[in-house]
Structures are given as C-alpha cells and as structure tokens.
Amino acid sequence: MSRSVLITGGNRGIGLAIARRFADAGDRVAVTYRSGEPPEGLFAVRCDVTDSEQVDQAFKQVENQHGPVEVLIANAGITKDQLLMRMSEDDFTTVLDTNLTGAFRLAKRASRGMLRAKKGRVVLVSSAVALRGESGQANYAASKAGLVGFARSMARELGSRGITFNLVAPGLTETAMSEQLSEEQRENLKSQIPLGRLARPEEIAAAVAFLASDAASYITGAVVPVDGGAGMGH
Numbered sequence: 001m002s003r004s005v006l007i008t009g010g011n012r013g014i015g016l017a018i019a020r021r022f023a024d025a026g027d028r029v030a031v032t033y034r035s036g037e038p039p040e041g042l043f044a045v046r047c048d049v050t051d052s053e054q055v056d057q058a059f060k061q062v063e064n065q066h067g068p069v070e071v072l073i074a075n076a077g078i079t080k081d082q083l084l085m086r087m088s089e090d091d092f093t094t095v096l097d098t099n100l101t102g103a104f105r106l107a108k109r110a111s112r113g114m115l116r117a118k119k120g121r122v123v124l125v126s127s128a129v130a131l132r133g134e135s136g137q138a139n140y141a142a143s144k145a146g147l148v149g150f151a152r153s154m155a156r157e158l159g160s161r162g163i164t165f166n167l168v169a170p171g172l173t174e175t176a177m178s179e180q181l182s183e184e185q186r187e188n189l190k191s192q193i194p195l196g197r198l199a200r201p202e203e204i205a206a207a208v209a210f211l212a213s214d215a216a217s218y219i220t221g222a223v224v225p226v227d228g229g230a231g232m233g234h
Contacts, residue, residue: 009076017201049102068113099143171227194229
C-alpha cells in the first residue's frame with residue numbers, strides 16, 4: 001500500500017536517493033530542503049530543522065497533501081569540521097542542533113500521527129564516524145553518535161505502539177560533499193575501506209527502504225552499517 005513518507009534533506013545526495021527509492025515503490029513522498037532548489041517530481045517543503053515552528057508547518061503541509069506521515073527518514077545534517085583546539089562553541093552546538101536535536105524535533109512531531117495510528121517507521125541517518133570517530137569531526141561524530149542513544153530510547157518508549165526506530169550508518173558516499181575532497185584525501189580514505197570504494201547513494205537508500213518495509217517489522221533499535229566494512233568491530 002502507498003504510504004505517506006517524509007525525508008528531510010531530500011533535495012540532494014543520500015536524501016534524494018532515498019526519496020527516489022520510495023517514490024519508485026509507489027509511496028507518497030515528501031522531502032524537506034533548507035536551501036537550493038526543490039527536486040523535480042517530488043512534493044517539497046522548505047524547512048530548517050533547527051526551528052520547531054518550521055518543522056510543525058512542514059508536517060502540516062505534508063499531512064494536507066499526503067495524509068499523516070507513516071514513515072519518517074531523518075536525513076538532514078551539516079558538518080563544520082575543525083580540530084578541537086580551533087573549533088568554536090558555535091561550531092559544536094550548531095552541528096548538534098541540526099543533526100541531533102533536529103531529529104528529536106522531527107520524531108516528536110511525527111509521533112503524534114504514528115501514536116494515533118498505532119504504527120510507524122522512523123529511520124535516522126547516522127554515520128560510520130559515530131561509531132569509529134574521526135579527527136576533526138568531534139562535533140559531527142558526537143551528533144551522529146547521539147542519534148543511536150536517542151533512537152534506542154525511542155525504540156523502547158514507543159515499541160509497544162507499533163513504532164520502530166532504526167538507524168543506518170553510512171560510510172563515505174559519492175555525494176557533492178565527498179567531491180570537495182582532494183584526490184589525495186579520497187585515495188587515503190578509500191585505502192581504509194575493505195571494499196576499496198565509496199558508497200553509492202542508492203546503496204544507502206536500499207538499507208533505509210528495507211528498515212522501513214514490512215520485512216523489517218521485527219527490527220527496532222538497530223544500527224545498520226553501510227560503509228564497505230570501514231567501521232567493523234564498532
């Protein structure tokens with residue numbers, strides 16, 4: 001059956017690949033975007049996940065267009081990489097506000113309809129960095145690691161109401177962000193990945209789609225790494 005699906009940060013990269021995957025499966029897909037242009041062929045609403053009022057308004061628009069959100073994919077995120085001694089407090093808190101507190105705002109708002117329906121799927125996009133750490137990314141790693149504790153707490157809190165919370169932890173992926181790396185940086189990072197290449201956004205989308213499917217109805221509180229083996233053992 002066609003479901004109402006909301007993907008945040010769905011206008012490019014991993015988020016857009018996830019949106020296309022659900023749309024191709026026949027779901028009613030909505031995406032949020034903060035900047036840039038909305039993607040063609042998808043219902044898009046502008047939303048900054050650091051603003052609770054904007055989050056609420058985005059949900060209202062999606063609910064009016066597609067009905068209550070049944071599947072939430074919290075993908076919106078930012079980076080402000082810097083070594084600790086050079087990282088400002090604003091660099092740290094801004095990343096956490098978007099990546100972690102943003103997911104809290106989204107899940108809290110989505111839970112209204114899911115609790116009434118007594119079912120729902122929430123998938124949070126974490127990162128391999130959350131599990132293994134990375135120099136210069138203390139803020140990003142902390143925000144993405146925080147998602148694990150948040151999702152597992154929600155899995156316990158809302159599991160009895162038929163709502164699952166899971167995470168994917170992508171490794172370095174072929175997106176506009178990774179294209180900003182120098183060739184030397186890319187080769188160095190690839191050397192740390194057992195499969196010897198970066199992920200394709202569609203590979204992340206496949207894992208997200210599985211966790212949101214009926215096939216994963218008995219999976220909750222799980223972290224699924226999609227990182228080519230880079231984070232093994234974490």
